[in-house]
Amino acid sequence: MRLFIALNLNQDTRSRLLALRDALQAQSTQGRYSSPENLHLTLAFLGECSDKQAAAAKAAMNATAFEPLSVAIDCVGRFKRGGKDLWWAGVQRDKPLIDLQGRLSRKLTGAGFSLEKRKYSPHITLGRDVVTDCEPWPIEAFGETVRRMELMKSEQIKGKMVYTPIHEVPRL
Ligand code: 2AM
Numbered sequence: 453m454r455l456f457i458a459l460n461l462n463q464d465t466r467s468r469l470l471a472l473r474d475a476l477q478a479q480s481t482q483g484r485y486s487s488p489e490n491l492h493l494t495l496a497f498l499g500e501c502s503d504k505q506a507a508a509a510k511a512a513m514n515a516t517a518f519e520p521l522s523v524a525i526d527c528v529g530r531f532k533r534g535g536k537d538l539w540w541a542g543v544q545r546d547k548p549l550i551d552l553q554g555r556l557s558r559k560l561t562g563a564g565f566s567l568e569k570r571k572y573s574p575h576i577t578l579g580r581d582v583v584t585d586c587e588p589w590p591i592e593a594f595g596e597t598v599r600r601m602e603l604m605k606s607e608q609i610k611g612k613m614v615y616t617p618i619h620e621v622p623r624l
Contacts, residue, residue, distance in 0.1 A: 454606045455501045455509060457556065458492040459523060459598045460617070461576075466491050468594050469541055472528055473578040476539055476586060483539075483582035490615055493523060493543055493576050495553050495601060496560055496567055505565070509603055510619045512559035516601075520623050521548040524595035525576065529588040539582045540575035544593070549574060556601075599623045 461469070469491050477485055498509055527542040543549070553572050560567060603619035 453501055453506065455498040455506060455618075456494050456604050456606060457496045457498070457509070457513065457560075457601060458494050458604050458615075459601055460492050461523070461598070462596055465523075465525070465594065465596050469525070469576060469578065472541055472591070476528065476578055476582065476584065479586045480579070480582050480584035482536070483579040483584070485579040486577055487612075490613060491576055491578075492604070492615065493574060495556055496565075498560070498565055498567075506603070506618070508563040509560065509565070512563045512565075513556070513601060513603060513619065513621050516552070516556045516559050516621070518552065518601055518621050518623060519548070520597050520599045521552060522546065522595060522597050523549065524593045525591070526593040527588060527590045528578070529575070530582070533581075536581040536583060538577060539579045539584075540577050543574035543576065543595075545574060552601075 466488050470488055473485055477483060524544040525541045526544050529542045530537040530539045557567055600620050600622040602617040605616045605618050607614050
């Protein structure tokens with residue numbers, strides 16, 4: 453199974469993100485856009501995992517200190533991919549978020565996972581393979597307090613990406 457660890461977002465935040473996605477889509481000639489239920493902030497991408505690795509990922513999550521934290525979205529930007537770019541909503545690099553991602557990554561690395569080596573760039577993907585004349589733009593910040601991190605299974609079902617939580621660390 454293909455796994456990643458994410459902060460999922462409430463309905464209000466997702467509808468604001470959808471408005472950004474729609475604004476982008478309206479000014480694009482091509483692209484594959486995230487569906488509302490798939491909008492999330494990835495903390496760590498684990499890739500293909502065995503049952504044993506999934507258990508190790510759950511243990512690493514449980515062992516990571518986690519307190520509710522605020523996620524603030526303040527721009528729309530892109531990773532350039534030769535004109536078919538990945539566009540995202542940018543998340544502020546607030547210390548509690550960056551620290552959480554660091555703590556979690558260390559637990560996962562200690563458990564044997566090899567993670568993305570690039571600097572963590574917190575983002576929420578709005579669309580892939582997007583062809584547009586748009587330039588990245590700032591927005592008035594919005595967001596929420598997130599109270600759980602979740603281990604997500606990623607599957608392609610009938611041509612559609614489906615993300616399902618299989619473990620959660622809640623702080624209610
Ligand atoms: P992306 O949206 O920037 O592509 C589920 O696919 C989640 O895992 C997405 O948030 C995705 O990030 C991330 N992801 C997928 N493949 C990845 C990879 N090879 N390295 C890092 N993150 C990846």
